[in-house]
Amino acid sequence: MNFFERLKQWLDRLFGRDLWLVEHCEDPPEVPRPRRVYLVGDPGLQWAAAFLCPCGCGELVKLSLMRDDDPSWIAWGEPGAKASLHPSIWRVRGCRSHFFIKEGKVVWAKEARPDRRLPAN
Numbered sequence: 001m002n003f004f005e006r007l008k009q010w011l012d013r014l015f016g017r018d019l020w021l022v023e024h025c026e027d028p029p030e031v032p033r034p035r036r037v038y039l040v041g042d043p044g045l046q047w048a049a050a051f052l053c054p055c056g057c058g059e060l061v062k063l064s065l066m067r068d069d070d071p072s073w074i075a076w077g078e079p080g081a082k083a084s085l086h087p088s089i090w091r092v093r094g095c096r097s098h099f100f101i102k103e104g105k106v107v108w109a110k111e112a113r114p115d116r117r118l119p120a121n
């Protein structure tokens with residue numbers, strides 16, 4: 001690897017460090033890594049998403065990707081791509097965080113402490 005390739009790799013790491021990336025797996029990992037959205041299932045058919053809550057509470061958030069479930073989410077991305085989930089994630093237990101994951105970034109919603117369940121949006 002020449003100097004410029006190493007420099008590019010270093011810059012990629014430096015600027016991509018806070019991005020949330022997609023990983024595919026058959027089962028949710030026992031020790032999930034931070035800033036990873038695990039899409040659980042078989043290639044082409046993922047039925048759940050799992051990731052560590054971005055607030056730092058340490059809880060593993062699990063979301064259904066099955067259309068017939070309510071609530072359910074849409075997630076997309078090839079392994080290593082920037083993660084996106086739709087709609088927002090609004091935790092009704094524990095830390096009650098409310099956030100979006102868009103293009104590899106966590107965007108916090110204004111309503112951080114909801115008094116009601118996740119609205120269907």
Ligand SMILES: [Zn+2]
Pocket residue numbers: 053054055056057058059094095096097
């Ligand atoms: Zn949390």
